[in-house]
Amino acid sequence: HTVMTSVALNRANTSQEIFFDVELPKTAFITNFSMSVSLSPVKEKEKAKQQYEKAVSSGQTAGLVKASGRKMEKFSVSVNVAASSNVTFILTYEELLQRKMGKYEILTRVKPKEPVQIVADIYEPQGIAFVDAHATFLSNDLLPLVEKTVTDKKAHISFSPTLEQQRKCPGCDGTLIDGDFLINYDVNRAQSLGDIQVVNGYFVHFFAPPDLPRVPKNVVFVIDKSGSMGGRKIAQTREALLAILNDIHEEDHFGFVEFDDKIVPWKESLSKATTENVAEAIAYVKRIVDVGGTDINAAVLKGVDMLIKDKQANRLPERSVDMIILLTDGMPNSGESHLPKIQENVRSAIGGNMSLYCLGFGNNVDYAFLDVMSKQNNGVARRIYEASDAALQLQGFYDEVASPLLSEVDLRYPDNTVEFVTTNHFSQLFNGSEIVVAGRLDFQVQGQASAINWNVVYPDEEYIFGDFTERLWAYLTIQQLLEKRSVWHLVKAELCQNYFAHHCHCTLVSPAVDGDPHFMIELPDRNDSLCFNINDKPGTIFTLVRDTETGILVNGQIIGDKKIPPNGRINTYFWRFGIIHQALGVRLEVSTRDISVFQDSNRAKLLWSDSASLKAPNVDLVVSKDRSLTVTLKDSVKFVILLHKVWKKHPYHQDYLGFYTLDTHLLSPSVHGLLGQFYHGIDYEVTDLRPGEVLEKPDATMFVKGHQLNVTRGWQRDFRRDVKNGENIPCWFIHNNGTGLIDGDERDYIVSGLFKTV
Known part of the structure; x- marks a missing residue:
């Protein structure tokens, strides 16, 4: 729950445009936005443009909303403020913090033109394990201005520099405050079952059991080395793979399939991550060069075939997780190139028995195609942006999925106590991550429940931001429906074929x-x-x-x-x-x-x-x-x-x-x-x-x-x-x-x- 407030005054004798630009996390949703400038409502886009142009030409106040961004979404309002008038912007948004690598992150993008004040209050019923606050723009002079107070269940973080402290130099207009302010924290996890919060008949269940042993994984990296991957892309891919190989766990098994218009596996079987095999793989990765077309279909199917054959031959641990990581920057233009057919072939070959993660490199990739194909096969897609940190993006994604703890996770609730829930089956739980399920109870629960052979007592209702649990249930439901909508046309095709x-x-x-x-x-x-x-x-x-x-x-x-x-x-x-x-x-x-x-x-x-x-x-x-x-x-x-x-x-x-x-x-x-x-x-x-x-x-x-x-x-x-x-x-x-x-x-x-x- 974040509130951004900005006040601007037009000291001129004529009307002027005032800009309100903020960047929000992509997973956030705006719950309120207000401007104390006019009682006129925000209109649809074309009407708003006409109203805006008409209002500007007549010297009146008007507003328009836009959006853009990479990791963040930009919310922009351009307002024409009358002479000697001021405008107050108040933007409120909420987000579900996603636990990654053992911590939650609150990211605030700060690009102010006036003095800035950041205040964050954290309340966690389970208790706070640690809190860390830092920023990309903090200098030695600004660092002491970050104040942090932490008690058992609450934390207060503030950053309130004066206008002079923000300046790059005395008398300069430039500001030091330009970048990201980040707060990282985690909570205590005393119960293996997780934490359940109940408010007004709605519940939310946070599941991240501590102290579980990691499950060995079997991973095949399917690497696009077509001509379009030339130059910096293939170099960054090699850099990321080398870093991954240096950190791979010895009990894991791995393999490589490089492809252009030809499919070339490093070896026909996966290799255990012994010191000798890793050294051999490092030498192999250094020799990967770009050439040829793009046959995604045959490359992914080859990776699937390797995993299946090794499983059948008992060359892989019985209790292990299978995954394929596909990295590509373009469209299939060799072999099978019809996208729905590729998705059908891959899903049929995988048969729900492994996960497919697709990493789309650059701006020319058909990300929607990769996104659907991943979701059909218990995985996710991630866009890798062409930038100097592309290798770190690749390595960061791998680190998230490097340590699976559980597979085929079902969170089940007592018979006849839950009216409806969000998705409660998950193909995998990774170390440092968290599963979140929300739903509505059939009645006001205050008793004993059982799930996965563990017991938990539903807590008494506490005040956690009013109807927070109901809004979270609605948010998760909408997000999951949007994901399902992205594959609707494929579901329709499958039903037509099968029935x-x-x-x-x-x-x-x-x-x-x-x-x-x-x-x-x-x-x-x-x-x-x-x-x-x-x-x-x-x-x-x-x-x-x-x-x-x-x-x-x-x-x-x-x-x-x-x-x-x-x-x-x-x-x-x-x-x-x-x-x-x-x-x-x-x-x-x-x-x-x-x-x-x-x-x-x-x-x-x-x-x-x-x-x-x-x-x-x-x-x-x-x-x-x-x-x-x-x-x-x-x-x-x-x-x-x-x-x-x-x-x-x-x-x-x-x-x-x-x-x-x-x-x-x-x-x-x-x-x-x-x-x-x-x-x-x-x-x-x-x-x-x-x-x-x-x-x-x-x-x-x-x-x-x-x-x-x-x-x-x-x-x-x-x-x-x-x-x-x-x-x-x-x-x-x-x-x-x-x-x-x-x-x-x-x-x-x-x-x-x-x-x-x-």
Whole structure:
């Protein structure tokens, strides 16, 4: 939260232009800007220009906003101030500080024409580990003017030189204050789980566990040595690679692929970073020269192939991280040059098994192409500016990713306590960095939560800049949506290729119902699913499976929340199932409380609190404590029922069950029910993919059972592998209680009792 204030006075007898120029961090967002010059609002660009020109010609006050910059964004306002008038500018911006190399950095670009005063107050609930303040313009005379006061959780830094102290020389107009004022600090990290702040129902989770051992990495540097890299660029690349090789960890493995229109690997396999191998690599790097065209496609694929083959041959550590670092300055003009095809080839080859980092050198590179390709492959892109410090830029980026600590990080939160969160899966966590997740809670949490097998108590709400957590959630959400938008056209192309090119006729093997109640019909042949919800009042009993030929019946009863939540929407869940096999004389009643099985005149009762198994002539039951029940009917179908336990003190939600079908091939063709009707296949066609109301959830048109339906691409949770957290499964969501997909109306499946057919 930064406030910049500037006051200017026009002492002349005529109107004059006054300029307000400031530079902001690229990740910052402006929350307020005001000028005490006019009550007229800021207009759109063209109208503002016209108003500005008209106002200047008539001697009145006007303003215009512009933007530019390399590491910073420039915010400029040019204002025509009336004679003997003054103007006050107040700019407020906020930013999420990104932890890099073990510290946060607050950067203030200072280019004043008047006396400057900088004051910074830092508050960190975890406690402040260290604070350092310095500037690129500090001389020995100015250094004592930087005052720093640090307590346990607070720090105060100020820099307030007088006008005379700022001058380059006595009586000179020039100022010494021209450059960057930087504050670096870090916080104490006593808990491995991280720090969670809760305000007004929103939370933010900062995750940077201390004292984790680094994970060995396997990295292939793919280096563009085409003709356009000649001169200073290739020299700076060599300089950066030499510095990287001198710092590489001995347990790491590395390789090089240099390319122009030909692909030349240093060696066919990666080399361990022993003293001998590093020395050999240094000699190799010194010989890299520029020549030829640019075949990015073949070069990256070669790097991927090297990593895959070395992994398959067990030449790399089992617990290690694979990455490719591509450095290029131009456009592909040799081999495959169609950019979407290159991205498709690279993503297909990587298959989510390694990270691709793309460094775009100079002004001629297609940075958008590299940015999308990196994001598709668990990496990031970075622009390397043509300047004297280009080698330091390259080395600095490598230092950020040089020490991976964790891979495939999932931050998970208690069932039914979080309404929504920002991205909570991260491919890697590097030493000195931090993961930040924000979200909204279902209720005001003050209790015990569990995540990654660690425990943390949610703190009492504290004042941390009012609605800070809500704004941070909104900021992260917007940033992540913008990233997704950058790859939208590729997502669209992939969906069209995978789902719309053919009519689909698939065998459905795993229909399921779980959650609120979410019905999911899995399509294994296409690695996809259909899904729909059924909403009704608590207590309603639905027929899920009914096979009159084999005598199998499965009914389920729904239960509601304990009371109406603040949003007014009552969630319903299945809490009880009745299963009958008439031919075998078996009847089961499964609830969130216990499990009862009846056969002939015998009855057995099992509890969820114990792991147990029951083997009877016609049925086998296996209970996994507080997790699942597997039901195997003799020479027939197999079901799995999952128990979802909710925090006992949750003000709204209750325990519920999920129902999954594992084996359906012995059911007859006449099987029906909300799930049963899908056991033997379905014909459908999906066309007309288009953006939906939510950016990452496109809409489409589905033709099924003679109906034309509007469907939405979304996600459902499959809890079979992880009963607590589940995994996201992509599916086509059919609205309005599955109308058009299910036969008839959802009311047709309501029955009067748990073991009734009508």
